[in-house]
Amino acid sequence: xxxxxxxxxxxxxxxxxxxxxxxxxxxxxxxxxxxxxxxxxxxxxxxxxxxxxxxxxxxxxxxxxxxxxxxxxxxxxxxxxxxxxxxxxxxxxxxxxxxxxxxxxxxxxxxxx
Amino acid sequence: xxxxxxxxxxxxxxxxxxxxxxxxxxxxxxxxxxxxxxxxxxxxxxxxxxxxxxxxxxxxxxxxxxxxxxxxxxxxxxxxxxxxxxxxxxxxxxxxxxxxxxxxxxxxxxxxx
Numbered sequence: 001x002x003x004x005x006x007x008x009x010x011x012x013x014x015x016x017x018x019x020x021x022x023x024x025x026x027x028x029x030x031x032x033x034x035x036x037x038x039x040x041x042x043x044x045x046x047x048x049x050x051x052x053x054x055x056x057x058x059x060x061x062x063x064x065x066x067x068x069x070x071x072x073x074x075x076x077x078x079x080x081x082x083x084x085x086x087x088x089x090x091x092x093x094x095x096x097x098x099x100x101x102x103x104x105x106x107x108x109x110x111x112x113x
Numbered sequence: 114x115x116x117x118x119x120x121x122x123x124x125x126x127x128x129x130x131x132x133x134x135x136x137x138x139x140x141x142x143x144x145x146x147x148x149x150x151x152x153x154x155x156x157x158x159x160x161x162x163x164x165x166x167x168x169x170x171x172x173x174x175x176x177x178x179x180x181x182x183x184x185x186x187x188x189x190x191x192x193x194x195x196x197x198x199x200x201x202x203x204x205x206x207x208x209x210x211x212x213x214x215x216x217x218x219x220x221x222x223x224x225x226x
Contacts, residue, residue, distance in 0.1 A: 004155065032213055043203055045216030098211035099144065099163065103155030
């Protein structure tokens with residue numbers, strides 16, 4: 001069964017810290033991997049998408065890396081800010097059905113001033 | 114501004130009643146999706162539509178029905194056959210099937226009394 005796990009489930013850090021969120025997947029033959037942000041009671045916003053042939057993607061203070069062989073991805077957030085407080089979810093897709101994303105349960109991040 | 118509109122935002126239903134959640138997009142996207150989110154769980158795919166007049170079951174389609182008569186609309190009906198319908202429902206769209214870069218609506222929270 002293809003599963004996606006995110007550790008830790010929750011994280012609380014002071015403003016300014018650099019932090020790493022982890023995502024692992026059981027079947028390494030992914031098509032791509034995506035990181036999303038979800039604010040409480042809201043929909044999801046796509047942050048970064050990494051194709052299976054790529055090793056990392058960057059957007060501003062965010063950097064996502066992908067290691068297919070070990071079934072892992074990390075989301076690195078530099079110089080965290082209170083506005084980064086949200087739940088971060090990763091999702092993978094496979095080539096047999098690229099319409100179906102398999103989501104992790106998310107990491108709830110709180111950045112306090 | 115282009116986007117996805119879900120309504121209603123909150124909905125209460127008595128057991129045994131069918132309810133329909135609306136999802137409208139003005140992004141000219143071909144593909145649309147319905148996900149269910151429960152506390153502590155990742156998003157699970159209910160139904161998706163790759164093109165008008167066509168839709169496919171996702172992982173948890175039992176007790177739900179959809180239609181795709183217009184490109185911009187993809188309503189979800191939660192029927193009385195759904196055993197545990199209380200959840201947060203998210204609609205999403207993508208430019209084409211398998212594009213994976215999803216735009217999400219703000220969600221609809223359904224509570225069964």
